[in-house]
Amino acid sequence: MTSSLVRPGSAAVVAARPMLAVVEVTAHRPHAPRYHAYVQTLNERIVEDAIALGWDARRLAAGDLGAAELLRVTDGASAIVIAGGEDLDPVTWGGRRGYEGEGRHDEEADAGQIALVRRALVRSTPLLGICRGHQVIDVALGGTLVPHLDDADGAHRGSGAVESLMVDHDVEFAPGSRVAAAFGSTTARVRSAHHQAVDRVGEGLEVVARTADGGVEAVEHQTAPITGVQWHPEDRGADRTQLPLLLSLLAAQAAEVSRAA
Template sequence: MNQEFTNRMLVVVEVTGARPDRPAYHAKVQVLNSRVAADAETAGWAVTRVAAADVTSVELLRITADADAIIIVGGEDVTPHFYGGATGYEGETAHFPVADEGQIALVQRALLVGTPLLGICRGLQIINVALGGNLVQHIDDGIHKNIDVPIDQILSTHDVVLAADSTLAASLGRIDISVQSAHHQIVDRLGAGLVAAAHAPDGLIEALEHESAPITGVQWHPEAPDSPVDQLARLLAGLAEQHGARSLRVDAPALAA
């Protein structure tokens, strides 16, 4: 355990705590979310998990007010009205507008106050929508997820090329990586201040980061059981570094005085 970051609080923000109508999907999501929390605890974070659909936006902001870092994890499609889209598209999932509203507010506050934030899969899409971007509502090319298979086989393995000058490449230690993903939506127009940090073989954006704030999104699942063994650990270490840099900036005026 990294003692330097023990008792630093990381909040893992999920979509919902229950999906009684889709038990197999919920079980899969819980495996992934539990891995994020467990690996973060191993890395020295004090982890709190909260389901955004189960609280109001005001409560979510209150619960996360003292967070040293935030991870928004995967789940259902973002409700289209938050990015000017329409319903009725191919592959549409259930929507959780309360969760969307709360998670969007989290991203916007993180930008204002400098809280390190990582978005995974849906979390990347929330980041983009929160900052004024929009989404391609359906892709079906067989690269980004396996099609017409049981939920336990849905994750697709493919290559990603990171931007050489990105913070993400520095965290992962290389620009060519293998990832596991399972998404049918993707970034279209980037939100304000966001830049593409990685692309899939078909040219679609697979990661983004903010040009000045410690906000990063990956469209893949580093927490998937078959992902490269150190991928999630490196992303968590990147959050820790961003938190440390933020703490130095906050402490600098006091030291100067």
């Protein structure tokens, strides 16, 4: 953790901010500069909003660090966000390569992020997964994915220019879920771009949000402070209140874990 700066001449000691590890796939995509630039705007937004809420937010690239180093540098994190990005290698969930719409895979990122989820479960570290991160949670806990969805007129977009893939649609929250409590509502208008989805739900997870066609849009662990959302609250075109609500949920969970320690 790092302490906030104290103004010159001030005798006040400012408490250290809790560390939030924002874990992305990679910091380098020379093969896909347009996609990479768009992903940067998403991850930058997570950090901006987290800092505004009082976190010491640090971006970490799982695929560049490798699993062992990622676990080391996140060891003291108060909470974790696993951000969006490339498809998980289907080997991680018992699928096969060669599926429609298959993109590049980053096996190092897969291994590191899956290990983070499993450690978070053991330690009760608050963790939020967004899009790919939501799918990582499911796979880490033994779930599977639908390898490809492509509905040009609906909530799933499998191909096209990255800027055109985001779709606004409604989700319905399960009454009594943590995410419903954070939003203060049983419904929300969200912004998504994905061509894969949770299929079989991982051990200990509950589905707490769905689309009108039944697609899984959010999961929560029954006992650990782990939440995954399929949509992109960090997109610049999304409702500006949604990401702070989810980050505040993480903060509340981190405070609860600290009190129990």
